[in-house]
Amino acid sequence: MSTPDADPKPSLKTGSSSSGIRTVLRYTGIPPSWLDKRPKLPSRNWLIFYTVTSSIAGLYIYDRQQCKRIRKGYVERVQYLAEEPINPMDLARKVTVYGAKWPGDEDYDVGIKYFRRFVKPILVAAAVDYEMITGKRHGEIANRVADGIKAHRRVNAGLDPRPEYNMAIPTLKSPEVQRQLELQGGIVLIGRPTFKEFMAGVSRGWTEGLQKVDQEEELAHLLENDGRFDEPEIDEDNVPMTDSASPTSIVPPKSAIFSPLQLQQRAPVPKPETSSSIPDALNAPPVTIPRLPPLLFVPFIDYIGIAQVPLMIWDFFNQRRYVKSGAEAAYRLVKQVTRPIDVPDTVAQPLFADITKEDEGISHGDLDFDKKVESYYKSSTSSIPSDIEKARKKYYDALPAKLAVARALARNERELTKEEVDNPPPTEVELRAERLKKELRWQKDLAGWDIIKPASKVAWDERLRDALRVFIDPPVDEVDIGVSTS
Numbered sequence: 325m326s327t328p329d330a331d332p333k334p335s336l337k338t339g340s341s342s343s344g345i346r347t348v349l350r351y352t353g354i355p356p357s358w359l360d361k362r363p364k365l366p367s368r369n370w371l372i373f374y375t376v377t378s379s380i381a382g383l384y385i386y387d388r389q390q391c392k393r394i395r396k397g398y399v400e401r402v403q404y405l406a407e408e409p410i411n412p413m414d415l416a417r418k419v420t421v422y423g424a425k426w427p428g429d430e431d432y433d434v435g436i437k438y439f440r441r442f443v444k445p446i447l448v449a450a451a452v453d454y455e456m457i458t459g460k461r462h463g464e465i466a467n468r469v470a471d472g473i474k475a476h477r478r479v480n481a482g483l484d485p486r487p488e489y490n491m492a493i494p495t496l497k498s499p500e501v502q503r504q505l506e507l508q509g510g511i512v513l514i515g516r517p518t519f520k521e522f523m524a525g526v527s528r529g530w531t532e533g534l535q536k537v538d539q540e541e542e543l544a545h546l547l548e549n550d551g552r553f554d555e556p557e558i559d560e561d562n563v564p565m566t567d568s569a570s571p572t573s574i575v576p577p578k579s580a581i582f583s584p585l586q587l588q589q590r591a592p593v594p595k596p597e598t599s600s601s602i603p604d605a606l607n608a609p610p611v612t613i614p615r616l617p618p619l620l621f622v623p624f625i626d627y628i629g630i631a632q633v634p635l636m637i638w639d640f641f642n643q644r645r646y647v648k649s650g651a652e653a654a655y656r657l658v659k660q661v662t663r664p665i666d667v668p669d670t671v672a673q674p675l676f677a678d679i680t681k682e683d684e685g686i687s688h689g690d691l692d693f694d695k696k697v698e699s700y701y702k703s704s705t706s707s708i709p710s711d712i713e714k715a716r717k718k719y720y721d722a723l724p725a726k727l728a729v730a731r732a733l734a735r736n737e738r739e740l741t742k743e744e745v746d747n748p749p750p751t752e753v754e755l756r757a758e759r760l761k762k763e764l765r766w767q768k769d770l771a772g773w774d775i776i777k778p779a780s781k782v783a784w785d786e787r788l789r790d791a792l793r794v795f796i797d798p799p800v801d802e803v804d805i806g807v808s809t810s
Contacts, residue, residue, distance in 0.1 A: 383641045384640075384641060387641050387642060387643055387644055388643070390644040390647075391643050391644050391647045394644060394647050394648050394651060395445055395446075395647055395651060398446050398449075398651040398652075398654070398655055399445065399446060399449040401655070402446060402449050402450040402654075402655065402658050403449045403450070405450045405451055405658065406449060406450060406451035415453075415497070415505060416451055416452065416453045417451075417452050417453065417505075417508055417509055418452070418453040418454065418455065418505065418509045419447070419452060419453070419454050419455075419509045419510040419511065419512055419617075419620075419657065420454070420455050420457065420509070420510075420511050420512065420617070421436070421439055421454050421455065421456045421457065421512040421514065422457050422459070422465050422469075422511065422512065422513055422514065422518050422521075422522055423435030423436040423438075423439060423456065423457070423458050423459065423514045423515075423518055424459040424462070424464075424465045424514075424515070424517040424518040424520075424521045424776070425459050425460060425461060425462055425464075425517070426515070426517060426626040426628070427462070427517065427701045427702065427705040427773075427776060427777075428628045428629070428701060428702030428704060428705045429626055429628050429702075432458065432459065432460045432461070433458045434626050435458075435514035435515050435517075435518060435624055435626075436456050436458050436514070438514060438515075438622075438624050438646075438650070439456070439512065439514055439622070439650075441646075441650070442646050442647055442649070442650025442651070443512070443622060443650040443651075443653055443654045444654075445651075445654075446650075446651050446654030446655060446658065447654050447657070447658070450654075450658045452657070452658060454512070459518075459521065461765075461768065461769060461772060462517075462521075462768075462769060462772025462773050462775070462776060463521065463768055463769070463771050463772020463773075463775055464521075464768075464772070465518060465521035465522060465525060466521040466522070466524040466525035466528070466772070466775055467525065467768075468525065469521075469522055469525025469526055469529060470524075470525040470526075470528040470529040470532070471529075472529070473525070473526065473529025473530060474529050474532065474534060477529075477530075477534055477610075478534050481534060481606040482606075483534060483602065483606065486499070487499075506617055507615060507617055508660075509617050510617050510618045510619070510620055510657050510795065511616075511617050511618070511619050511620065512620045512622060512653075512657070513619060513620065513621055513622065514622050514624050515622070515623070515624035515625070515626075515694060515697070516624075516693060516694040516695065516697055516698065516776075517776045519621065519693055519694070519782065520775055520776045520780070520782055520783075521772075521775055521776060523691075523782050523783045523784065524775045524783040526616070526783075526785075526788065527783040527784070527785045527788075528783075530609060530610065530613050530785065530787065530788075531609050531785065532609075533602070533607045534602055534606065534607050535601070535602055535607070539764060540760060540764060543760060543763060543764055543767070544760060547759070547760065547763065552720065552723065552759070553727065553752070553755075553756065555727070555731065610787075611787075612787060612790070612791075613785070613787045613788055613790075613791040614791060615790075615791050615793075616788075616791050616792055618660075618662045618792075618793040618794060618795050619665070619792060619793070619794050619795065620653060620656065620657045620794075620795045621653070621690075621693045621694070621794065621795075622649075622650065622653045623649060623653075623693075623694050623697075624694070624697075625694075625697045625700055627639070627700065628702045629702050629703070632700065652797070653795075655797075655798075656795040656796060656797055656798070657795050659798040660795075661795065661796055661797070661798045661799070662793040662794060662795055662796065663793060663794055663796050664789070664790070664792070664793055664794075665689075665690050665788070665789065665792040665793060665794050666689035666690045666794070667688065667689045667690060667691055667784060667789065668687070668688060668689055688781075688782070690794060691781075691782040691784060698778040699778075701778065705773075705777075706777075708769070708770075708773045709770060709773065712766050712769060712770060715766070716762075716766060719759075719762060723755070723759070726749065726750065726755055727752065727755060729749050730749060730750060730751050730752045730754075730755060731752060733749065733751075734751065734752065
């Protein structure tokens, strides 16, 4: 009978030499199959996924790194201005930034967002203050600029009192000092629509009369006798009688009904101030225009629509172009190097004149600023006038029914329905106010579109030739930041 020499012990597989690290890892519980695996290339689909993903991520990361480098370079070139000591009572240099609504974009402040992202960081680094003015609808910038200029002219003509100057307030500057600070500042125009509206407002402000015009009152006079709120004459012979045929049961005509609405309708609308109350010498446009703050042109384009989606994608991976463009524009403003506005002597056209075929291909100097972006306007913008006419027609088609309901309820000719109790219909006074508001908005939108549409020229007045200056690139006295934008 044989006995085993010794207990069997677990032994490693023979025939293959195991390294020390493999032996140690095998006793840690790691499956042996993991140690025996050999690396291999991913499948074709995974290779495509990794290639596309890494390429997109690489383009994005590289672009954002270049954006930071460009911005940092320009910040370092101007930040010494913020470190210069100034008098605590002095005011920092201040500029006015205008951003008009881009045609076809419901987001009206895209121009101001562009300024905040690409131009503002350089101005902040140089301790330059700014005031942003946004146009929520087409033509608002033009109206604001024109009203501001006319208000300034009225003060200089003595028609309005000058603001009181209190020397006890150290930070309150005299009008002369404020005027000098304005000229040392500047005006920033974001994109061609803003440029067109600004020039239209400047031309109107220095050309129109000084009478104060309330647009709502003026429009109310125009709409007063258009017949939209007239009602048909009531024939008293055909007035229905009740069974009792009593005189009190007769439905009286409109003239016999006392209603506060009639007082509202008959109340005379005060007439606006006319030019006859202002002397001709003061109301006439000035022969010369005083110097205005220099202009800074900031190119800007807003891609809208499905057809421009490829351009949007391209811009997403090439933000460094806009960072460099915005930084260069801000650098020009900070350095304060200007030149007179460049407009050929042959340019002479009335306000809002349309472009003819003879004008195509002719250079108008600075008036052609960013003109190429007009070809990227959304195609639906060309139908803005027709869309307004459709909205106007739809409103006036529904107005008679609303008026009939309002007058019937005001005269107690019928009771409110269950739906009208929950949602009371508008009264005649409310309908008149609504109509005035709609007409005012429609007319402003049409006038604003006439200013910025591609077929309209930039408003120009020869008196502005000596009054306007433009910021330009300073002399090359520093090492330029050369960055490839490819």
